[in-house]
Amino acid sequence: MTRAPSPAALHTLTAGSSGPRIAFLHGLFGQGRNWQQIAKGVVGEGGSDARALMIDLPDHGRSPWTDDFSYETYAARVADTISAWAGDEPVTLVGHSLGGKTAMIAALQHPAGFEKLCVVDIAPRSYHNLHRFAGYIAGMQALPLEELTSRRDAEERFAQVEPDPGVAAFLLQNLRRAGDSWAWQCNLQLVARDAARGSASRIADFPYAVNAGDPLPAPSPFGGPTLWLAGSESGYVADEDTERMRELFPAVRKVTVKGAGHWVHTDSPQVVIETLRRLLAVR
Incomplete structure (x- = not known):
């Protein structure tokens, strides 16, 4: 590629x-x-x-x-x-x-x-x-990025909110490390804000x-x-x-x-x- x-x-x-x-x-x-x-x-x-x-x-x-x-x-x-x-x-x-x-x-x-x-x-x-994605959004927002020590640490923590390993891997592909800090590569705030609109x-x-x-x-x-x-x-x-x-x-x-x-x-x-x-x- x-x-x-x-x-x-x-x-x-x-x-x-x-x-x-x-x-x-x-x-x-x-x-x-x-x-x-x-x-x-x-x-x-x-x-x-x-x-x-x-x-x-x-x-x-x-x-x-x-x-x-x-x-x-x-x-x-x-x-x-x-x-x-x-x-x-x-x-x-x-x-x-x-x-x-x-x-x-x-x-x-x-x-x-x-x-x-x-x-x-x-x-x-x-x-x-976006009710079908509400759990995913909440789980991603709840992941304590400032506490993560490694991707394995992130995977283990995220497994507590999303037990399906396939779904967890799909969502965690958006997690990126920059130096000593972690961040979501996708615009999670925008998606969460849109989900909060409910029927709108x-x-x-x-x-x-x-x-x-x-x-x-x-x-x-x-x-x-x-x-x-x-x-x-x-x-x-x-x-x-x-x-x-x-x-x-x-x-x-x-x-x-x-x-x-x-x-x-x-x-x-x-x-x-x-x-x-x-x-x-x-x-």
Whole structure:
């Protein structure tokens, strides 16, 4: 993996040397490198089957922070970053959860920049609040950063509030050491502040949702091939979401991945890799 230049100041990683272009967006508290296994599988052994870009969204990873959350800002920054990487070449945009909403907004607001879309386990609607992440946020805020002596110390302390080692490792990837001090690399304060808004949460919302708090004007639909991946054990995507998804993305095809939870690409990586390779081959 090598870093790609990012005039829009979002941190990126690249994989592959030739072939169709595909860009990946992670979910809340994630980083672009969370897509590395999938990206490597899509670009192939020799790196000639595709070219991949993995982006750290604003307020995440090594990308700059914002003062207030906005999907429109996220989408614009993503579109600028991808444009600097791909120029006028067609791009397939893949996004999971928070990244899936950002990908949908990017495709709707900047349709010329994208040829195809893949939305992973999220729907174009408001989820009302961040209650599913409330425990994660509280656990991260409660970690006494000034007392930590090592990453192992952090892991042992965090295990008391998050016993699932996979979830704990995912969240603690955001913990960084600078000299003798520790800090959260993600903008935890912004996420916590948004979560405190309850039903007014902008992260839980979707600007084009029928029930959005501050809905945007109805957009023109995105006409490119759209793959909608859902985990059968997740619950983030419901049957009633299909009508709105088809209104915004009329060429959508839904695929439910058996046995997968919300992190579909982590639970079923080979299924996701093969499905994306087929999407790239669609003409």
